[in-house]
Amino acid sequence: MLPSIEKILQTLIFAFFFLTSPLHAEELRILTSFPPALTNVYAAFFEKDKDNVSLQVLNKNTIAAIDEVMRGNERKFDIFWSSSPEAFEILRRNNAFADKDICGSSVANSVEPFALSSVGWARRQDSDVFMPANWNDLLKPYYRGKIAMARPARSGSTHLIVENLLLNRGWDDGWAYLLEMSANLSTLTARSFGVPDGLLNKRFDIGLTIDFLSQAHGENLQFRYGNPLMLVPAQIGILQTGENTQNACAFLQQVLSKQGQRALLFKQISRIPYDESIREEFSATLPTNINNALKLTWLEYDAGVTSDRYWAVNVLFDLMITETLNERRGLWRRYHTLKETISSVELNMVKQLLTEVVVTEDGASVASGMTKMGLRSTALASLGADERDIVQEWRSRVAAQLQEADRALLIIEKRTAQ
Structure with a gap:
């Protein structure tokens, strides 16, 4: 090649x-x-x-x-x-x-x-879009088409965002959150640097990012840490x-x-020093919620667990969100339209289909362990035979899920149109 x-x-x-x-x-x-x-x-x-x-x-x-x-x-x-x-x-x-x-x-x-970081979201200082107060705000229909993030397979800092949610909420609920939030995604940038750049260029309104990428543009961007805080x-x-x-x-x-x-x-770096004495010396310049968190025992990021499933998490994000973003957004749009007028068991089933991860947590770790060193490019052409089989199987599951959701929505739409 x-x-x-x-x-x-x-x-x-x-x-x-x-x-x-x-x-x-x-x-x-x-x-x-x-x-x-x-x-x-x-x-x-x-x-x-x-x-x-x-x-x-x-x-x-x-x-x-x-x-x-x-x-x-x-x-x-x-x-x-x-x-x-x-x-x-x-x-x-x-x-x-x-x-x-x-x-x-x-x-x-x-x-x-040598430094500490945490994740959250940013917007332009002059934006008219309401600043989300917490992670759940990002799921509101108000933010449809207004949010951007990078692909975790192309960005280590975005991988931190994804795993922050998976570790805090659990495997199933974490993926359910990410899949529901995909309804509001405007785009997926190629690199983490593309998020603050896109905000500054007004390509989108809210960007999921890590603190230092946003705070380096503090005069133009406002950043908010997601809670619970994981440094x-x-x-x-x-x-x-x-x-x-x-x-x-x-x-x-x-x-x-x-x-x-x-x-x-x-200013051009805007990182939180690891040295406690330096943090104390400059505490007045650090964000208030970081200062408050540093006084407590903050949540630990479990790199052992996340490394065990590193490859699988990146592949699953690409299969469930990157590759199917347009289709998934369309299904969510139809779901929200129906939800405004009806409430039914069938509609709840549609939401379950749209928020269900296609692989168990254990299955993701096993699959990652089968790959060379637990990581590879997610591009199909670069995978070995076993890895291609895993990706194809997962892709088939995603496609079947979305097709079932589409069929269920069509039935409900026809019934409500009568």
């Missing part, structure tokens, strides 16, 4: 970095899902202190970055840097990180949390197969230093 244009461009950009680096400089190679707005700040700090070291930073979406490491880390990245807890759990399970004490027993571990640590780790351990340790220590933690509060 021919490589995608995106992969070719990434390779050319990375090669350009290497070819244009000073010949005398050592290279520290960083693989990250973070945007340049964050990485450039730390690169500038580091290169100022280490003028003989050249940082080469490559940005990839989370799944592509994991895949880069798991295929052998052929380009010898020294550091992996991401907000995705599943990425670190999967890489940790596959012994991708250096020994815990690689930097010395009295220094930082090879993998460390997730973003992490940085030194890879076992990297070639510049000494400078990797120095970079990790800089990110964890007081200077590095304070830098998280820069």
Whole structure:
């Protein structure tokens, strides 16, 4: 199969970095899902202190970055840097990180949390659309065609949103919520960065996102955390197969230093520092509900559970929502139209069909375990034979569900038209 244009461009950009680096400089190679707005700040700090070291930073979406490491880390990245807890759990399970004490027993571990994040939704500051007060508000017909989010298969931060709902509400109720909310979706963006960009460009009114992507545009966007609040640590780790351990340790220590933690509060970054003393120092600048949550025991994000079903959750979202969004929105529109005039057992059955996940929680974990390393691209062409069979079976179940809902709606519509 021919490589995608995106992969070719990434390779050319990375090669350009290497070819244009000073010949005398050592290279520290960083693989990250973070945007340049964050990485450039730390690169500038580091290169100022280490003028003989050249940082080469490559940005990839989370799944592509994991895949880069798991295929052998052929380009010898020294550091992996991401907000995705599943990425670190999967890489940790596959012994991708250096020994815990690689930097010395009295220094930082090879993998460390450096920032905290949580998820919610944003709107433009000048928007006339009412700001949702809670997750359930997003289900109201008022928001039909007004909401956007990214695909979790293309965005680690959106995967956090999906799993936040699944962990808090449970597998069945979490998927029921997501499937009902699909009635109000305007679009699914290709990357998480597309959500704040789309809000700013007035492509839609409400965007499901993670705090830092919205708060980096705080002068134009208003962000609200979803409750219950689940704070997730973003992490940085030194890879076992990297070639510049000494400078990797120095970079990790800089990110964890007081200077590095304070830098998280820069406007273009807008992250919550992991260092408690820095949070206390700048508590007046942190969101009120984050300050309140930090005083309590916040809900833990179970990366063990979410990593076990990582592949399946992304595939299920694409099969049940991404691929069928237009059809599903049409069925929901017909359902809501009928609900305004009648109430019946048959209509309740339609809602059940439209909100029922096609795989059990255990079945999702088993299916993920059958795939290579628990993750793969959701594109059918890139799957192995067993994975294709799983996807085709699930796709058939989704199609049967929607066809049954359509038939049930037709019967009710004909009866009410008489």
